[in-house]
Amino acid sequence: MKKIEAYIRHEAFEPIRLELLELGFPSLTISEVKGSGRQKGITERYRGAELTNWLRPKVKLECVVASGDVQTVVDAILKHARTGSIGDGKVFVLPVEEAYRIRTGESGEETLQAHPGVAQAAS
Known part of the structure; x- marks a missing residue:
């Protein structure tokens, strides 16, 4: 089993969620996070003062999948x-x-199996 953690832009989340649902991976955890990296900060002017926001908002997407399904989810x-x-x-x-x-x-990979009809019911 593998845990996939992806830090993505907000606008990318919904298309990813829909594709993972279609592929049979309905179980996701998401968090609103902030972080810094190569993107650097954004400098804005507010009431005459320059403010630099170094922490950019992202969505953290987490899911645990069988080892054989990792590449499908990452792709x-x-x-x-x-x-x-x-x-x-990043992923x-x-x-x-x-x-x-x-x-x-239940334990092991049995815990990763969706209930029958989950993907179809959510569509």
């Missing part, structure tokens, strides 16, 4: 998040040792 993220400009974001793939479904006590 979907890259397809919709890449504009070719600085600030597109990290991390190992996951174990997972447990609290409700049933």
Whole structure:
């Protein structure tokens, strides 16, 4: 199992979510985050003073998938998040040792399986 963490622009999230849903990956966690990188800050003028905002808003997308599904999910993220400009974001793939479904006590990759009809019901 692998955990995929992607830091992306806000406008890239919805197309990624829709494609992952179609591909059968409905389980995502997202967070509003701020960070800095090569994009640098944006300098604005406010009431005559220059202010530089070094922390740019991003969406952090997280999901845990079977090891064999990593490339499918990463490709979907890259397809919709890449504009070719600085600030597109980053994708990290991390190992996951174990997972447990609290409700049933299932463990391992069984916990990653969507309930039947989840992708179709959400469309």
